[in-house]
Amino acid sequence: MDPVAEVLLRRRRRVAAGVIAAEPFSAETTGGRPHRGAVLKPAVGSGVVALEAELLQAGFLLSAELHQWLAGTDATELSRVGHHLVRAILAELGADVQHVPLFRDFPRSVPTDTAEFYVRRVFTLLLQESERPCVLCGTAGTVHPVAPCAHLVCRTCWDGAVFSACPICHRRVDPDDPFLRPADDPVAEATTARAPRTQLTVLGLCEDAEAASRDLLEGLLARQTPLSAEDRADVMTLVERNRPASGGWLPETIPLRETRATVLAALIADGDADDLLARHTDTATDVLRLLYALMGGDPGLRTPPPRRTTLPRGLRRALLGRLDAMPMARLTEDVLRYTGPWTRMAEVLHPHEHHLRFPGAALAFAVLRGTRLDAETPFGRAMLSQAARHPGVLRVDGRRLRTVTFAAQVENALRDGDLATALALLARRPGELLRRLSHLLRLVQPSGSTRASEQGALAPGVPVRDVVGAGSLLAVLEEAVRKVAPGVVVATLGQVRTPSGGTRLFQPRGGALFWAQPDSRPELPARLVGDVADVLTREMLRRAGTLPPLDRVVLDEGLTDLIAPASERSATSALVRIARGGLQPIPRGERIRLFLHWTEPEGTRVDLDLSVAVYDERWEFVGLCDYTSLRIGGDAAVHSGDLTSAPGPLGSSEFVDLDVRALRELGGRYVMPVVFSFDDVPFDQLVRGFAGFMESPAGLFDPLAVRQRFDLAGPAKTLVPLVADLWSRTMRWADLNLSTRGRGHDVDGYAAQLARLGSALEDFYGLGERVTLWEVACWHAAARAGEVLVRRGDGAPLRYARRAGEDAWAFASRLMAARDPDGTVDGPVGAASLAAVIDGDVALAPGAEVYALYPDRLEGTGLRLLDAADLLSGLAVEPEEVGGGEVLSSAGSTAGAVEVQKR
Template sequence: MEGNPLLLAAESVLLRRIQTVFVDGPSSSGDGSGPALRRLEAELLGRGHLLSAELHTALGSLGSEELAAAHARLVGLVDDLFGSDRVHTPLFRRFPRTVPRGTEALYVDRVFAFLLQQPDHPCVLCGEARTVFPVSPCAHLVCRLCWDGSDYAGCPVCHRRIDANDPFLRPVRAVGAAKAPLPGPLRLLRLGTERAADAGAVVDSLLARRTPLSPQDRDDLLTLLPLTPAGRGLLPREIPVRETKAMVLGALLRDAPDGLPVQELLTERLTTATDVLRLLAVLSDGDAGLVTLSPFTSPPRPLRRELLAVLDALPTPYLVEDVLRHPTAWKRAAEVLHPFERHARHPRAALAFAVLRGTPVDPGTAFGAALLETAAAHPDAVRVDDSRVDDGRVNEGRVNEGRVGRVRLRPATWAGRLEQAVAEGDAGRAAALAGERPGELVRRLDVLLRLHTCDTLVPELEKALLRGLPKVGPGPLLSALGALRVRTEDRTGRRRVFFPRGEVTRALSVPERRAPLSIGLVTAAVTLLEAELLRRFAAGEPYELSVLDADLADLTVPFTERSTAKALVAVPRGSTQTLPDGAVLRLFLHWTEPQGNRTDLDLSVAFFDAEWKFTGLCDYTNLVHGPQAAVHSGDLTSAPAPQGATEYVDLDLARLAARGDVYAVPLVFSFNNVPFEELPDAFAGFMALPAQGPRDASYDPRTVRQRFDLAGESRVCLPMVVDLGRRRMLWTDTHLTSTGGFQSIGSHGGDQLATTARDLWDQFGSGSRTTLWDLAVWRAAARSPEVAVVCREPEPALLRYRRRPDEDAAAFAGRVSALEDAEERRPHPDPDAAVAELACGTRVFLATVHGSIGPARASGTCYRLFPGAGDASESLNRVTAGDLVAELGSGL
């Protein structure tokens, strides 16, 4: 594998996703490898990883050279995963101890030195002579007495990085050993045996997803695809997500394996006009999601013919509507497809483009006559508009009267008819129309319910739901259910938050002006939606037992994943997590600037009280907030390769809460407006450090709890909101609109930031999103006769539920979800151990936040967010949240 970039990239993906390591190299007796293997074990343990027995044996069988190579490769992969392979040196190298409290006085000294200091003159600050020298590369004049070269990593005047060999820099003086870090979750590394099989399993699960893939998943899919049968054109029968399908087809057409049946592949796989558009975008190195538009490249003539043939074979009403959904993109695509060139071969495709472009049609030409003939055959899709000619004059004649006049073709769409019915308040007709397209029916369910004048569903809507719900994808189904459950509440004065589709996720909030819906309407609709989810889950293989963690209620079902940040832990947006007790939260930021483009990123934190009033900040303008409650490591203003730059902010949660701060809002700003996507390397995250004892500026991978990439056309990132008193973190993974330059908390305003953070906190705390607890309960109730629930608050306890003889799945799920009426409820000091013993040797569905439950000899399915002892089980099939959602669409 050495030197093969494809296999190296694949190994990195498999290590991160399934903790699998492949051992290559000739076996030996292992003599003499004991000390070397123990060194490898020690280094991995220091990075939060353990070797399984099989992997330990396989590594021990390598010769010394092979083991050394495996050591370097494995440690390098783990370091890259946590970001610890970069150089992390903040401005104040002895942070947090040497950070000056008086940021204003420090700023005054810097300004004096910048404006008044002259070469060969005494220092303007201390008056000493022969102590002032320029530093490289900025050439600012710096006094060696006033500024401590053993502490500063950048120029004290402008804070740009200093060349490593500049004499101003001196070794860091020791300040006492830092306290041992709080241990994070341990990850168990397993021995892989078949790269192709493991890669194929990951690829199959990604292709089966029913929601758009995250950027990390998209990259992983394309990395692993060449190792699998799918990379040779042997695709699964269905790829539900259309942009995923376009990515795979684009990769296949670009590489074109021998014998690839292009015509058959396109005819079978491209089932909508937007499928064709997505494929064109991918082949032009663009975005399969069509969020951003890149110039289209002209496809080869044979492929162009095939794509036009696909469009021509689609039902004309759907073709016209689909083209009109992306008018700008399709107009650009027409420039490379040339749909009018062979209009007789592709008449319906030519018709759709004539409608899109508003092309004047002259009945006196062969082209115009052909278009009008095709239009006459499809009155449900288009109509002839002959009210005006090209110059704007009224056309006195009618085409069907035989008079010559140029006309235009207009769409006659289903959406227009539905909007008219809604505008007229006709609940029955609107429901019947919406029922023709089940996905739209569910997306517009709230609108349809608002048309009701009674507390029961109109027959047309009930009939449409019963007929249409089995055809709806899991994403719209789960979103509609979550939104409906809170619609009986009067939310006057509250705000609604939307997450518009985009390259990065931005939050848009508006006042809530909708009147609440009646309890009867909501109950009837929710009952139908939940019944459909239970029906789908019941189609899978049964379990003897389900073990659920009540803390799953803190995790939302993933949504808008296509703009999710690449992260160490895939926490769904909108989820909350408890922060470690007795810990200081260390926020970190690292970036490298593009060659020749100085880039200044800033790590900042804004603080608010219980009423979301601004109480202060910790950033480059205020390095210390409160009595060492929040401490900033200093503002580095450049990040040249290869070192880059690092900034920290230490948050002592107890001290912050004691001084009256209730919420902390961390932010990452691109101060000089360079988009994150232009940076070759940029990531942030947080660590958990001990609150007591000394701390230093080291970057210890054992303490890293989350790490995420900064990417996309964005300059401001709001990754999370922290409740300081309850020690809770809301993962927002959201970006803010930039202010045009010189981004900072000051430029955005404390009130504006408070509004955004408060709206996000209220939105995700309102219960309007389905959670992984909901998903796990439905799955367990549909497929298990017994459910055990681990509760950790207010005291550790184990609850056991058994399905009663006369109880249907919905009633069983209702009891479990409410944590009421259990057959057995008993406090237990260690419920994880108790439930592991209960599940021993059974076929079990295990769903937990932390992977701390590891039942012996158990088989079945396991979901966990964080790694733990349960990962040691080889017989449990580990799945992701996306896999659980995808299961709901397996029968569509």
């Protein structure tokens, strides 16, 4: 499928006419669009019906407009479009590959005793000899080697119609090996009826793919929260299609610096490098991100590029020139923020070779490297002469240059108890102020307090040189918050509102690992927390009020279970996109089937394991279901068998069937699925890899039963996708990795670590005060709409109307507290200009914007589908209000970690 057509299909549920199966379009391409009212040809008509039937089996419907367009194509075009469309839809669900588990008759053929099964395998491996009777059954002439592992397998003891791999080592067998015999069609397996799919996704028609792709790209470039890997890939696809050589189509500002670097890396080779750099880089870190992107690395600077790439001389000079043009204080500070990466990049840029042409850049790298400057040498004299021009920034320490960074000034002031100076410094960098806000609130003088000792936060022995009141901090905060990205605001708001106590859970900036430590911090005064929350919330309402007004907004109370995505840079690409910590019901059926599929690269053996850990209500270990224990409690959990290799093109698949009622009867409450890389091979080395779950499938793999599918990607070697609570029948999206060492990873070795992770996630997100999508949607509604309809799960929608003299703050307070409505709506809900809902079955006005977690049955003219990040990015800072420094994406510690606190 055309890459842009694939993006539009996945993100907008629109089929790009004339593009989906054609050559790349241009402004002059008509796409061969048929005229309106085309006559339905008999052959084409039957083809459209067949296509509809096939899509229906995957849970998708054709809109009337798309049906009409398809009916007007010729048979060849319809065949091409249908092939690409079905293939793309099945790939989203994980149904585009053949799933063959170890036990082909799963779950019926799975051994009841895993230990006995293991003993038989080991006994055969150690004692079986060629040309000898079988050591298990004593039958002669039935023992033959299988390819490619050459293990001796008895055809009587091991049924080639049951196994899809060597029964001894579980490696895939050559498809032509005579050991493999035809098996019963796995689709016939149906231990329970398929759960009915009541909602189907409607596919619409996109007649102008170029305009749609440009609109989608502009939306992604405007985001102020870090993009996920999937989003970054989509940006690159859309940039490649939309870029002219000059890059003049770029917006004046791209708020997110990681996104900016990704786009510049694609354009800089074609356009004027000096102009692009001058327009879109204003810090040294911007240049470093660009260097990472140019070398195929992560512009978020979490991991180094796979290799250092030699850059053209002209580009190197342009980059050095851009660094040289930056203020020396900020340049040296930014370089010292990332000493390791910049030290490596210095070997590419060769700054000292151009010290006369770019003296500022040369000075910054001299500070970074601690270069010895001898006045007797021409280079040393030149550098010392240049350094003398920056007396307030650089100083000579012996024969080396030194500088005091902004961060060091702040830390020195805090260490000395000089809070006034620290606050004055941080006021110059609003993003940094919000990152440290939780710490600062524990240092200020509480309202009404008269003694410095009542601050209760400075460490023993630290002198208190100045007492700063809460009012002073709030005044600075009110000004600073107007210049900070919305992701930072909501992350800070959630952190400040969450009470102290228990355990602090940390996630490294941009990563998906975690660690915990006891929380010994003092509790913040409730009044102070309330004042800070008011400042941050009022700013969000102010920004929402600058957006176009809306007639009617429809909201869903179920949004209270979804966390607002302050950052998605480490988010896994998934069929249903949920921010970490979000809560959703588990499938209603009693049988849930987990699935895993992967294909290893040629020459590398990769053994992935789908495993399940079960815990009771106190997070005590109940049991596991993996390759060491194929069954729990009979049929409470059943594993399809351990495949230990996945050569292409078939790859390997593993499944685990979960019986919710039976697991509860065994004492289980929490269930944690885990994907382990047994051989410690990172997921990003796989040819393909994905996992997910189905609800009561009819057959081994049923596309219509798929409820979630997510990719295995990145350098991780484990993935914990979710934590399921069988008592409340809910699942919390985790999307986290465990820290691993060595090889041989399995549940047994990580049971305690998994329990700590699951407990921390449940406690924090269940009891904490993170900002939810409900709050974000209420900010939009209260500031922009005259009428708001709130859909509830237990009754008729509530109607809220803005009352005379009621400002956005008062209206939002009523909405978020679900109090004092203006009535209920018993009949059909009127068309909305904006909807933020769980399910997409809502009436929408032409051109409406809609966020739907499950966008089923969404249909309308000119609808704009929103992601959760789009709702938040709508509350972006106006460009003229943004101050200096980086637009931060998350609040956390000074070490760059996002703190998650457990109560």
